[in-house]
Amino acid sequence: MNSLAPSSYRKEECLIGKTPLAIFCGTGGVGKTSLAATYALFLVQKNPKKKILLITIDPSLRLKDFFKLPENNPTQDFFSLSLPEIGNFDLLLLQPFYSFSKISSKTSLEKNRLVKLLMSNFGGMQEIMGMIELYNYYSSQYYDFIILDTPPGKHFLDFLNSCQKIRKFFHNKVFDLLKSFSSQKKLPIWKKILIQGPEKLLFYLEKMTGEGFLQEFLETVILIRENYQLFTNALEMENILKDPNKTASFYVTSCKHYKADDLEDFALKSQETLSKNSYIVLNRQESSILFEQTRHSLPPLEMYLKYIQEKEKNISLQIQEKFPHFSLLCFNESSWHEEIDLFIKDLLNQWKGHLS
Amino acid sequence: MKSVDTIINSSLPLPINSKFKVSLPSPLPKVLFVSGKGGVGKTLFTQSLGAFLRKEYPNLNIILSNLEDSFFSPLLSVQEYLKLRLHSDKIAQWITESSFFNSIYQMTPGLQTVCCMGHLYFQATHALGPTIYLIDSPSSGHLLSLFESIRIFTEIFQKGILFDDLIKMKNFFWNSNETQIFLLCGPHPIIYTETQELMASLTQEQGLNSAAIFWYWNQFLTPHFSELEESEKKLLPPLLQQQLETEYKMLEKKSLLLKRTIPLFFSSNPDTLIEDFSSCFTL
Numbered sequence: 090m091n092s093l094a095p096s097s098y099r100k101e102e103c104l105i106g107k108t109p110l111a112i113f114c115g116t117g118g119v120g121k122t123s124l125a126a127t128y129a130l131f132l133v134q135k136n137p138k139k140k141i142l143l144i145t146i147d148p149s150l151r152l153k154d155f156f157k158l159p160e161n162n163p164t165q166d167f168f169s170l171s172l173p174e175i176g177n178f179d180l181l182l183l184q185p186f187y188s189f190s191k192i193s194s195k196t197s198l199e200k201n202r203l204v205k206l207l208m209s210n211f212g213g214m215q216e217i218m219g220m221i222e223l224y225n226y227y228s229s230q231y232y233d234f235i236i237l238d239t240p241p242g243k244h245f246l247d248f249l250n251s252c253q254k255i256r257k258f259f260h261n262k263v264f265d266l267l268k269s270f271s272s273q274k275k276l277p278i279w280k281k282i283l284i285q286g287p288e289k290l291l292f293y294l295e296k297m298t299g300e301g302f303l304q305e306f307l308e309t310v311i312l313i314r315e316n317y318q319l320f321t322n323a324l325e326m327e328n329i330l331k332d333p334n335k336t337a338s339f340y341v342t343s344c345k346h347y348k349a350d351d352l353e354d355f356a357l358k359s360q361e362t363l364s365k366n367s368y369i370v371l372n373r374q375e376s377s378i379l380f381e382q383t384r385h386s387l388p389p390l391e392m393y394l395k396y397i398q399e400k401e402k403n404i405s406l407q408i409q410e411k412f413p414h415f416s417l418l419c420f421n422e423s424s425w426h427e428e429i430d431l432f433i434k435d436l437l438n439q440w441k442g443h444l445s
Numbered sequence: 446m447k448s449v450d451t452i453i454n455s456s457l458p459l460p461i462n463s464k465f466k467v468s469l470p471s472p473l474p475k476v477l478f479v480s481g482k483g484g485v486g487k488t489l490f491t492q493s494l495g496a497f498l499r500k501e502y503p504n505l506n507i508i509l510s511n512l513e514d515s516f517f518s519p520l521l522s523v524q525e526y527l528k529l530r531l532h533s534d535k536i537a538q539w540i541t542e543s544s545f546f547n548s549i550y551q552m553t554p555g556l557q558t559v560c561c562m563g564h565l566y567f568q569a570t571h572a573l574g575p576t577i578y579l580i581d582s583p584s585s586g587h588l589l590s591l592f593e594s595i596r597i598f599t600e601i602f603q604k605g606i607l608f609d610d611l612i613k614m615k616n617f618f619w620n621s622n623e624t625q626i627f628l629l630c631g632p633h634p635i636i637y638t639e640t641q642e643l644m645a646s647l648t649q650e651q652g653l654n655s656a657a658i659f660w661y662w663n664q665f666l667t668p669h670f671s672e673l674e675e676s677e678k679k680l681l682p683p684l685l686q687q688q689l690e691t692e693y694k695m696l697e698k699k700s701l702l703l704k705r706t707i708p709l710f711f712s713s714n715p716d717t718l719i720e721d722f723s724s725c726f727t728l
């Protein structure tokens with residue numbers, strides 16, 4: 090089916106389908122979510138007795154459409170699904186604040202006003218919460234396979250950067266200083282700092298932020314600091330992501346959306362944060378299907394066919410030339426314009442074609 | 446800004462069909478966000494629109510940015526802002542260079558976003574002469590986070606100088622004369638659904654005026670095959686027929702908006718790509 094199966098792809102080295110963790114990265118619109126979901130289904134079908142979890146951190150929650158889930162319960166983020174002819178698996182549609190409440194229920198963090206606001210769904214915390222959730226599910230050892238669909242992000246690398254962000258935040262000596270202030274119980278925190286720090290500075294800061302905010306803010310920071318383990322445990326993920334026996338990662342792109350710059354960024358970042366068990370997936374190839382289906386010659390069709398064939402060939406060659414240390418997997422365009430079940434079936438078959 | 450030439454790899458041109466012209470709203474706002482689902486062609490669209498406007502309005506100062514390039518160095522901006530408000534260069538510098546501020550800044554994407562928006566607001570309202578800011582903004586969710594950040598921080602502060610300035614920003618970005626949004630929708634049902642959801646979130650959750658939001662239909666194949674008879678269309682490969690049918694359905698719903706349809710377009714020459722694309726715009 091895949092006329093462009095590249096030479097660098099060697100099946101005997103392939104660890105796909107064997108690692109407990111699989112991560113799908115890439116810019117939007119390339120079919121990342123569909124591929125992550127059908128890869129999960131492939132594992133479900135192949136391993137009927139294993140426990141499998143699919144996580145998406147896409148704020149648009151596209152997987153809801155994919156599995157025809159009801160829209161009516163915005164707070165439900167966890168689903169146990171059973172698909173005919175495929176099998177059973179669990180699905181987590183990550184919503185930062187909801188996840189955070191679950192994780193922090195034993196602390197007073199979830200009641201904090203500032204934390205609540207910053208954790209809202211578009212507050213920008215999806216990536217960090219995604220890493221924390223991933224760690225929690227992984228370390229619980231309940232699941233045999235976890236498949237993660239990362240958000241396209243302000244930049245799709247934000248997710249891979251989240252461990253670094255957590256480390257920076259918590260390994261900061263300023264927090265210890267704040268803590269020492271807070272241990273002098275009688276005075277409000279800002280006043281304690283006022284005694285020791287430049288008075289004018291705090292006066293001005295409070296003028297900027299409004300009265301009472303500094304106190305609330307410092308209390309929040311200290312509260313977060315006291316519950317640092319909620320966050321810093323997730324740093325263990327750094328090692329798991331780098332272990333080729335534990336993590337496979339897929340960078341998904343398509344000929345229509347291919348940007349060499351993005352792929353280069355990914356290649357650089359993946360050396361730092363991901364295992365060597367990394368693949369580039371060139372999705373939504375059209376030319377071989379179009380050629381197969383063409384029965385009649387029409388001028389605009391000729392033009393389009395030539396264009397698309399040359400473009401797909403060039404991109405495939407360019408990827409193999411520029412990124413020889415990655416294996417390349419090619420997937421054909423599959424349209425779900427009419428029937429989503431057919432679409433799922435087709436992608437599932439393409440995974441099988443690659444992996445069995 | 447990221448270069449668009451790397452998008453193009455074909456030596457075969459797929460020309461713009463000159464019958465399809467994309468019209469722009471008038472008058473133009475001070476800030477224009479171009480958004481949509483990932484991969485719908487925001488970067489090329491924004492750059493080409495910039496090229497078109499430069500030609501049409503030689504006196505208009507056009508600034509292109511994707512909020513991540515050198516135009517936006519929000520930290521420097523924060524320092525400038527604090528300097529202005531606290532009347533002290535030293536204090537401003539002390540705050541922005543402190544490791545405490547930096548780690549909070551790194552850990553809180555919402556804070557970075559609101560600083561970016563603050564910077565944009567300040568630039569747009571203090572521009573010398575007529576100026577338009579064309580923002581090649583991040584995809585769906587993150588366009589929402591731009592507006593959401595202002596809402597969140599207004600709620601966080603509730604009073605004080607920062608609060609007052611956030612309210613000014615709100616008045617600017619929620620005013621359809623000052624700020625407009627172009628939503629690019631691509632030729633796929635998923636993209637269509639997501640664009641509709643984005644539209645709903647912007648108007649219902651964020652409370653933006655729907656008059657400030659314009660849809661553009663990008664990367665459509667229909668224009669290339671528009672000359673074919675219905676009987677000829679039936680001879681096309683099923684994959685293409687299906688694609689054209691899908692596009693047709695999407696366009697039919699908004700038949701009036703055909704003047705905002707842009708054909709899937711590629712130039713054989715990366716150097717003239719933006720110039721070629723910009724020829725599809727009209728006032």
